[in-house]
Amino acid sequence: MYSVTVRDHIMIAHSFRGEVFGPAQKLHGATFVVDVEFRSKELDENGIVIDIGRASDAVRVILAGLNYRNLDEDPSFTGRNTTTEVLARAIFDRLAAVRSRGGLGAGASALESIRVTLHESHLASASFEGRL
Amino acid sequence: MYSVTVRDHIMIAHSFRGEVFGPAQKLHGATFVVDVEFRSKELDENGIVIDIGRASDAVRVILAGLNYRNLDEDPSFTGRNTTTEVLARAIFDRLAAVRSRGGLGAGASALESIRVTLHESHLASASFEGRL
Amino acid sequence: MYSVTVRDHIMIAHSFRGEVFGPAQKLHGATFVVDVEFRSKELDENGIVIDIGRASDAVRVILAGLNYRNLDEDPSFTGRNTTTEVLARAIFDRLAAVRSRGGLGAGASALESIRVTLHESHLASASFEGRL
Amino acid sequence: MYSVTVRDHIMIAHSFRGEVFGPAQKLHGATFVVDVEFRSKELDENGIVIDIGRASDAVRVILAGLNYRNLDEDPSFTGRNTTTEVLARAIFDRLAAVRSRGGLGAGASALESIRVTLHESHLASASFEGRL
Amino acid sequence: MYSVTVRDHIMIAHSFRGEVFGPAQKLHGATFVVDVEFRSKELDENGIVIDIGRASDAVRVILAGLNYRNLDEDPSFTGRNTTTEVLARAIFDRLAAVRSRGGLGAGASALESIRVTLHESHLASASFEGRL
Amino acid sequence: MYSVTVRDHIMIAHSFRGEVFGPAQKLHGATFVVDVEFRSKELDENGIVIDIGRASDAVRVILAGLNYRNLDEDPSFTGRNTTTEVLARAIFDRLAAVRSRGGLGAGASALESIRVTLHESHLASASFEGRL
Numbered sequence: 001m002y003s004v005t006v007r008d009h010i011m012i013a014h015s016f017r018g019e020v021f022g023p024a025q026k027l028h029g030a031t032f033v034v035d036v037e038f039r040s041k042e043l044d045e046n047g048i049v050i051d052i053g054r055a056s057d058a059v060r061v062i063l064a065g066l067n068y069r070n071l072d073e074d075p076s077f078t079g080r081n082t083t084t085e086v087l088a089r090a091i092f093d094r095l096a097a098v099r100s101r102g103g104l105g106a107g108a109s110a111l112e113s114i115r116v117t118l119h120e121s122h123l124a125s126a127s128f129e130g131r132l
Numbered sequence: 133m134y135s136v137t138v139r140d141h142i143m144i145a146h147s148f149r150g151e152v153f154g155p156a157q158k159l160h161g162a163t164f165v166v167d168v169e170f171r172s173k174e175l176d177e178n179g180i181v182i183d184i185g186r187a188s189d190a191v192r193v194i195l196a197g198l199n200y201r202n203l204d205e206d207p208s209f210t211g212r213n214t215t216t217e218v219l220a221r222a223i224f225d226r227l228a229a230v231r232s233r234g235g236l237g238a239g240a241s242a243l244e245s246i247r248v249t250l251h252e253s254h255l256a257s258a259s260f261e262g263r264l
Numbered sequence: 265m266y267s268v269t270v271r272d273h274i275m276i277a278h279s280f281r282g283e284v285f286g287p288a289q290k291l292h293g294a295t296f297v298v299d300v301e302f303r304s305k306e307l308d309e310n311g312i313v314i315d316i317g318r319a320s321d322a323v324r325v326i327l328a329g330l331n332y333r334n335l336d337e338d339p340s341f342t343g344r345n346t347t348t349e350v351l352a353r354a355i356f357d358r359l360a361a362v363r364s365r366g367g368l369g370a371g372a373s374a375l376e377s378i379r380v381t382l383h384e385s386h387l388a389s390a391s392f393e394g395r396l
Numbered sequence: 397m398y399s400v401t402v403r404d405h406i407m408i409a410h411s412f413r414g415e416v417f418g419p420a421q422k423l424h425g426a427t428f429v430v431d432v433e434f435r436s437k438e439l440d441e442n443g444i445v446i447d448i449g450r451a452s453d454a455v456r457v458i459l460a461g462l463n464y465r466n467l468d469e470d471p472s473f474t475g476r477n478t479t480t481e482v483l484a485r486a487i488f489d490r491l492a493a494v495r496s497r498g499g500l501g502a503g504a505s506a507l508e509s510i511r512v513t514l515h516e517s518h519l520a521s522a523s524f525e526g527r528l
Numbered sequence: 529m530y531s532v533t534v535r536d537h538i539m540i541a542h543s544f545r546g547e548v549f550g551p552a553q554k555l556h557g558a559t560f561v562v563d564v565e566f567r568s569k570e571l572d573e574n575g576i577v578i579d580i581g582r583a584s585d586a587v588r589v590i591l592a593g594l595n596y597r598n599l600d601e602d603p604s605f606t607g608r609n610t611t612t613e614v615l616a617r618a619i620f621d622r623l624a625a626v627r628s629r630g631g632l633g634a635g636a637s638a639l640e641s642i643r644v645t646l647h648e649s650h651l652a653s654a655s656f657e658g659r660l
Numbered sequence: 661m662y663s664v665t666v667r668d669h670i671m672i673a674h675s676f677r678g679e680v681f682g683p684a685q686k687l688h689g690a691t692f693v694v695d696v697e698f699r700s701k702e703l704d705e706n707g708i709v710i711d712i713g714r715a716s717d718a719v720r721v722i723l724a725g726l727n728y729r730n731l732d733e734d735p736s737f738t739g740r741n742t743t744t745e746v747l748a749r750a751i752f753d754r755l756a757a758v759r760s761r762g763g764l765g766a767g768a769s770a771l772e773s774i775r776v777t778l779h780e781s782h783l784a785s786a787s788f789e790g791r792l
Binding site: 148149150152153154212213214215216217218220221254255256257258259260261262 | 398399402403442447
């Protein structure tokens with residue numbers, strides 16, 4: 001199995017509902033350093049998993065929809081906590097949708113899975129990995 | 133598959149038996165930076181894999197049982213080398229036992245697997261991953 | 265010159281005033297990984313720059329006053345942007361005040377300077393260094 | 397599953413053929429920080445996945461065959477792009493061959509798989525993982 | 529003293545003249561992860577050392593003049609080795625020239641010094657720091 | 661001012677005397693990732709601060725005198741705590757002595773200072789910087 005991983009980041013505000021979150025129930029924020037890993041069993045004729053320029057652009061566009069925002073006011077997360085896990089899944093879903101529309105290029109049809117990892121500090125991260 | 137990872141560390145002394153270890157047969161020591169990854173197919177109603185506060189506390193308690201010690205004198209490792217691999221497995225086993233007793237919280241019953249990685253330097257690490 | 269550095273972090277929300285900040289004028293947030301470096305020309309009789317336990321506790325208490333908050337509502341920053349630079353200076357000032365009150369221990373009287381660095385992502389950081 | 401990972405690096409020049417590579421079609425270069433992960437279901441009698449000294453030496457010898465070179469002139473890659481993915485696979489193949497010849501030591505016969513990851517910058521990496 | 533640091537990178541080919549360089553006398557290459565630290569005694573009215581957007585853009589433009597090239601063919605380095613040290617100095621000189629032309633914005637007139645650090649691997653880096 | 665930094669590491673056992681050290685009064689150990697920064701105002705005719713090969717070899721030889729040991733039994737530290745600060749100074753002193761004997765090569769005579777930093781975990785480090 002081959003894979004290619006690219007890194008980007010977002011800086012957001014949010015708060016959580018639920019006693020389990022303790023002080024994080026208050027409005028606070030986070031930098032999420034985002035690693036997106038694209039996996040494929042085969043390389044294309046250029047010797048690559050995916051056109052990394054297009055993939056990076058797609059990640060950047062998706063992250064721009066979250067960046068510099070208060071996620072408590074984002075309608076796409078109404079009624080849900082925007083935990084690191086939930087955000088990893090949301091970014092995965094949006095990337096999968098871009099791929100379905102052909103937005104990752106022709107070679108992306110061979111992708112088997114994508115793993116999205118969000119590092120919220122030097123001590124903690126969360127990820128979602130799904131098949132395509 | 134979702135996952136959440138938390139980081140902590142220990143500083144221990146030990147020595148190894150076996151020619152394969154060369155100079156590490158002498159009493160020396162290591163800082164192990166420990167990453168524990170908790171994996172689950174589903175999120176709970178709060179949108180999390182596990183109560184990260186409880187999980188971090190459980191890791192801290194387990195590591196406190198190893199930290200600032202000469203592992204050559206720890207009865208739980210008598211007759212065995214406390215290699216990075218062996219320690220990764222021991223931490224996994226202790227975490228699995230804590231979970232069985234309910235010590236990781238109710239949500240932890242949905243965990244599928246745990247991966248424990250110990251970084252012994254900027255050049256080397258070892259891990260153990262097991263199903264629950 | 266000797267130095268000792270400890271790391272901790274905070275997760276805050278804030279917004280900036282001024283066109284120079286572009287989209288960061290909106291409410292957003294950040295994880296700041298905080299490195300505090302304590303500098304001294306001499307070591308004490310224990311062979312240390314400072315009691316690292318007390319120093320880390322002091323940093324933790326100061327950061328707890330900022331952590332999990334919307335800094336736009338913190339009276340100590342009214343009328344000012346809580347940029348990474350401004351926060352580095354604020355943490356320095358608070359540490360210097362703790363030291364003046366003896367809160368870093370007896371050995372801290374030999375400290376020459378402190379440098380506070382805040383990493384806001386894998387791409388950017390800011391710091392303030394001042395004499396004591 | 398147990399694993400052990402060792403890190404090394406190479407510094408090479410190369411160029412790519414194909415419009416997808418944009419400016420990287422020109423002769424340029426890269427530092428590849430190489431992580432090799434050895435995986436096994438069981439530990440040997442010493443408590444290790446593999447003799448890490450022999451494994452590191454094997455990695456070093458294989459990387460020495462690529463290091464400080466213009467890969468455009470390396471006959472083993474004639475007609476192919478030496479992308480990060482292709483290089484990860486090549487290093488895997490060479491390690492697998494060394495193991496088949498017994499070059500990783502007796503314990504290496506229990507290895508299940510190897511994963512080779514090449515970090516080309518702080519923003520991008522590629523890997524190949526294969527069974528043995 | 530305040531400082532702000534931004535990170536970017538280049539991927540270049542080159543070779544060195546001089547026996548001291550051993551195998552690096554052959555054409556090879558490197559990824560240089562570039563940290564540029566801007567230092568100032570005072571913050572401007574926005575609470576910043578420098579407009580980080582303009583500073584990052586200036587760094588990007590300067591690095592674009594080096595990126596994806598064989599530096600052996602760059603006339604600006606004719607007769608000189610493009611060592612990590614020499615490149616750090618060259619990037620500093622180009623940034624200082626941009627600032628003199630006003631290209632870093634009005635606030636940049638208060639800058640005291642700049643430090644440019646190039647990381648060539650996980651094991652080695654070089655830097656040049658100069659007053660403005 | 662130019663600088664070049666190289667990284668290496670040691671794995672040692674030791675214990676401390678003094679209540680300030682708490683549980684670290686017991687025999688334990690550490691991995692110290694060691695960064696040595698060599699500083700000079702000028703580059704030599706090759707465009708370098710120092711022959712990095714010779715410098716790295718000198719660091720390796722000095723570290724070999726500490727590596728895989730119980731520092732409590734090292735006569736050169738009798739009666740002193742081998743804190744991170746003390747070890748940073750000891751490595752500096754030994755490097756300065758090697759340089760005085762010509763062991764860093766002819767170009768090393770232009771060195772102004774050396775800074776030795778020991779990272780004991782992902783959370784703490786200490787350093788000593790001295791003029792030559």
